Amino acid sequence: MSGWRRASAKIAFGAWVVAAGCGKGGESGGAEGGAAAAATAFPVDTTTAATITGRIAFTGTKPAMQRIDMSEEATCAQKHPDGAFTESVVVNDDGTLRNVFIYVKSGLPANLTFPVPSAPVEIDQDGCVYLPHVFGIQVGQTLSIRNSDGLLHNIKAVPTTNRPFNISQPMNMTTARTFASSEIMVPLQCNVHSWMSAFVGVLPHPYFSVSGADGAFRIGRLPPGTYEIEAWHERLGPQTQTVTVGASETKDVAFTFRGS
Amino acid sequence: MRSRRALAGAAAGLAAGLALLAAAAAPRHQQPATQADDEGRRVYDKWCAGCHGEDGRGDGPGAGPVLPKPRDFTRALYQVRTTATGEIPTDADIRHVVDEGMPGTSMPAWKTTLSGGEREAVVRYLKSFSSAFATAPTALRFGRNPGGGRAAVDSGGALYRRIECWKCHGEAGRGDGRSAPTLKDDFGNPIRATDLTQNWTFNGGASVEDIYRVLRTGLDGTPMPSFSDLIEGNIITDDDLWRVATYVRSLSPEEPPRVRDVVSAARIEGSLPAGPDDSAWARADGYYFPLVGQVIVKPRWFAPTVSGVWVQALHNGQALALRVTWHDPSQSPDTSWNVWRGRITRSMTSDDSVPADTTSPLPDRLAVQFPARVPRGMERPYFLMGSAEQPVYLWQWESEPRAAAEGLARGVGQFEPLAGAADTLASAAVYDHGEWRVQLVRALATADSANQLQFVPGRAIPMAIFAWDGSNGETGTRMSVGSWVAIYLGEPARAGTYLWPLLAMLSTGGLGLVVIVRAQRSAGSSKQPSDTADSEAV
Numbered sequence: 001m002s003g004w005r006r007a008s009a010k011i012a013f014g015a016w017v018v019a020a021g022c023g024k025g026g027e028s029g030g031a032e033g034g035a036a037a038a039a040t041a042f043p044v045d046t047t048t049a050a051t052i053t054g055r056i057a058f059t060g061t062k063p064a065m066q067r068i069d070m071s072e073e074a075t076c077a078q079k080h081p082d083g084a085f086t087e088s089v090v091v092n093d094d095g096t097l098r099n100v101f102i103y104v105k106s107g108l109p110a111n112l113t114f115p116v117p118s119a120p121v122e123i124d125q126d127g128c129v130y131l132p133h134v135f136g137i138q139v140g141q142t143l144s145i146r147n148s149d150g151l152l153h154n155i156k157a158v159p160t161t162n163r164p165f166n167i168s169q170p171m172n173m174t175t176a177r178t179f180a181s182s183e184i185m186v187p188l189q190c191n192v193h194s195w196m197s198a199f200v201g202v203l204p205h206p207y208f209s210v211s212g213a214d215g216a217f218r219i220g221r222l223p224p225g226t227y228e229i230e231a232w233h234e235r236l237g238p239q240t241q242t243v244t245v246g247a248s249e250t251k252d253v254a255f256t257f258r259g260s
Numbered sequence: 261m262r263s264r265r266a267l268a269g270a271a272a273g274l275a276a277g278l279a280l281l282a283a284a285a286a287p288r289h290q291q292p293a294t295q296a297d298d299e300g301r302r303v304y305d306k307w308c309a310g311c312h313g314e315d316g317r318g319d320g321p322g323a324g325p326v327l328p329k330p331r332d333f334t335r336a337l338y339q340v341r342t343t344a345t346g347e348i349p350t351d352a353d354i355r356h357v358v359d360e361g362m363p364g365t366s367m368p369a370w371k372t373t374l375s376g377g378e379r380e381a382v383v384r385y386l387k388s389f390s391s392a393f394a395t396a397p398t399a400l401r402f403g404r405n406p407g408g409g410r411a412a413v414d415s416g417g418a419l420y421r422r423i424e425c426w427k428c429h430g431e432a433g434r435g436d437g438r439s440a441p442t443l444k445d446d447f448g449n450p451i452r453a454t455d456l457t458q459n460w461t462f463n464g465g466a467s468v469e470d471i472y473r474v475l476r477t478g479l480d481g482t483p484m485p486s487f488s489d490l491i492e493g494n495i496i497t498d499d500d501l502w503r504v505a506t507y508v509r510s511l512s513p514e515e516p517p518r519v520r521d522v523v524s525a526a527r528i529e530g531s532l533p534a535g536p537d538d539s540a541w542a543r544a545d546g547y548y549f550p551l552v553g554q555v556i557v558k559p560r561w562f563a564p565t566v567s568g569v570w571v572q573a574l575h576n577g578q579a580l581a582l583r584v585t586w587h588d589p590s591q592s593p594d595t596s597w598n599v600w601r602g603r604i605t606r607s608m609t610s611d612d613s614v615p616a617d618t619t620s621p622l623p624d625r626l627a628v629q630f631p632a633r634v635p636r637g638m639e640r641p642y643f644l645m646g647s648a649e650q651p652v653y654l655w656q657w658e659s660e661p662r663a664a665a666e667g668l669a670r671g672v673g674q675f676e677p678l679a680g681a682a683d684t685l686a687s688a689a690v691y692d693h694g695e696w697r698v699q700l701v702r703a704l705a706t707a708d709s710a711n712q713l714q715f716v717p718g719r720a721i722p723m724a725i726f727a728w729d730g731s732n733g734e735t736g737t738r739m740s741v742g743s744w745v746a747i748y749l750g751e752p753a754r755a756g757t758y759l760w761p762l763l764a765m766l767s768t769g770g771l772g773l774v775v776i777v778r779a780q781r782s783a784g785s786s787k788q789p790s791d792t793a794d795s796e797a798v
Contacts, residue, residue, distance in 0.1 A: 072438050151424065152423065152424035152427055154483065154485035155485075156483070156485065157346075158446050163346040163347070163392070164337065164345075164346050164446070164480060164481075165345045165346040165486075166345050166346075166478045166480065166482075166483075166484070166485040166486060167345065167478075167485055167486055167489050168423070168478075168485035168486060168487045168489070168490065169489070170422070170423035170424050170490070171422075171423075171495065173489075173490070173493055173495055174493075175489040175492075175493065191428070191439065191442075191443055191444075191483030191485075192424075192427050192428065192439050193439070194439070194442035194599075
């Protein structure tokens with residue numbers, strides 16, 4: 001079993017700007033972000049690279065969002081003037097499903113190794129919720145953990161393959177960790193605020209994406225080939241599809257998750 | 261030290277017994293683990309597998325009824341370490357827990373049962389359950405306690421509030437913080453925010469050094485996080501964290517409470533304390549009695565909240581006042597603890613086929629038990645609320661509605677309160693930051709001597725105490741129990757009480773003086789020749 005490796009305790013402010021820039025938009029994917037900062041060469045010919053895009057549809061009864069009682073934390077409650085809701089199933093207004101982690105499960109040439117992006121992935125504790133709620137990271141890439149609430153959070157990773165961690169952040173501060181092994185998915189929890197929950201997918205490659213406010217995802221820069229694509233959702237389970245993409249091809253893939 | 265051992269023994273004895281029973285039935289480890297030597301396996305199979313399981317998964321036959329649950333060695337998640345959060349422990353870390361056990365849990369100390377070689381072998385064997393031990397761990401570098409006395413305690417207290425330890429551990433440190441009901445370990449079992457005022461129950465050790473270490477490393481697998489990142493990020497200093505540890509240590513007494521057998525109820529003149537917070541109680545002696553889960557009558561209870569009570573007693577010749585103080589992180593009924601109740605019911609497999617109700621509101625309860633009449637010899641009713649033949653006389657206090665009743669009990673759950681006017685028991689209670697303080701007052705002599713014990717000074721009267729935490733699902737036989745102790749009401753001081761000893765002292769002193777003077781005289785006369793001899797020699 002591989003272990004967690006400690007990274008530097010504090011991330012330079014400059015890294016924040018990079019991370020924030022990469023994190024914008026609903027379809028943040030490892031394949032899009034971080035490439036510019038890669039130390040070693042990207043092993044795929046980008047002139048013939050393929051792209052897989054799609055939307056995550058939702059059918060069935062839209063579950064009612066559970067309101068979070070934040071009365072014990074006035075600072076956090078004030079950050080949610082319209083109330084805060086659990087994010088275990090978030091159906092967008094257009095009927096698409098948010099927070100689905102889509103990634104290449106198998107099919108990549110075995111000889112390809114991908115550079116670890118030097119830009120960190122950021123998770124923020126803001127308003128006593130995790131931003132983002134679902135995200136991906138590469139093995140060895142820095143996870144920058146920020147507390148913007150100025151009150152006590154502990155962030156605890158409860159993995160099964162990786163080593164865990166449990167860090168106290170009682171004030172505005174930033175710390176960093178890395179994951180040593182692939183794992184779908186590592187739950188993150190706060191024990192002080194039992195409603196806080198996030199999931200991080202750890203992969204040895206950058207081919208992952210998370211469905212956003214329009215349910216869309218995009219995995220680019222793929223070598224042409226046949227791939228098993230998995231769409232993971234914390235409540236509604238994983239689904240897989242096999243997709244073949246040719247050189248420079250962009251293929252659209254539809255996933256549909258059914259509510260109860 | 262002796263009392264600490266007695267406490268640990270009370271808590272661990274039952275679990276150790278379970279372990280022994282289970283160990284006898286445990287089959288031999290089937291799959292030889294890599295690098296495991298036969299000695300380690302032999303020791304493990306005999307002494308450890310009963311709770312930790314033959315494959316180290318923490319699922320031995322003895323694991324069901326205990327909480328916290330036994331360690332799953334295949335996950336290599338260890339609480340007590342000198343390494344960073346998420347790191348594996350050093351060999352010395354594992355050896356320390358094997359040697360010393362984990363106070364407050366079912367894990368006993370093995371240093372007196374197993375030889376040094378056996379313990380070393382079992383540490384090697386435990387590591388063979390996980391491939392995480394393929395890499396060597398690095399122990400953290402701990403600074404030295406800067407000391408600082410009272411100022412360090414005050415500064416540590418300010419930091420305790422600033423880094424918000426109170427959110428789980430409570431403002432007074434009694435494990436009653438607002439997040440306490442929601443806490444669970446990595447396996448979904450409910451876990452207590454440690455009561456920081458009882459350091460003899462700290463599973464990582466009771467000293468300032470132990471507390472500091474836990475602050476640095478966290479307790480992996482539990483909600484307790486590591487504070488090392490605050491030091492590495494220059495947000496607080498290493499000395500600051502030592503001061504937090506010093507403050508936490510100051511919340512507990514210098515020594516664990518001594519367990520004694522007899523509560524002395526001092527005779528006072530005038531009126532008894534008006535309530536549980538009357539200043540008169542500050543001057544009364546306190547007696548600590550450990551309580552354990554009730555595991556004799558089904559349904560049994562292996563995860564009680566109340567692990568001990570402090571008892572104080574005063575009387576004025578007319579009435580007896582008792583103050584019982586105990587820690588309970590919830591003032592039941594409290595719906596914010598429903599999540600806890602559901603979790604603990606699911607985690608405990610000791611239901612004994614009686615379904616545990618997790619929704620209806622349950623109060624906190626306290627019972628003070630006496631025999632129905634003062635016994636002549638050593639004979640006492642059955643300690644668990646008497647029997648049909650030999651009932652006990654019981655005081656039962658409840659938090660909701662807040663009142664006390666007296667009556668007779670003929671076996672556990674067979675309490676018959678005295679009707680209306682016959683009840684002469686008065687009660688008053690205060691709930692304060694995770695602590696109940698309950699005062700119970702009754703006249704020494706009452707009209708109904710058939711149903712009410714008549715208290716008499718100068719006699720040791722048997723007494724036992726039981727407690728229930730409603731928010732922990734405790735009701736009926738799901739309770740904390742204590743064994744028979746005694747209460748002794750002091751007799752009024754008669755004139756002779758002080759006069760005779762004084763006369764005896766004076767006469768002894770006078771006689772002694774006479775003897776000394778005589779001896780000196782005779783020594784003085786016999787000394788003269790030798791003095792002369794000395795001077796001659798010079």
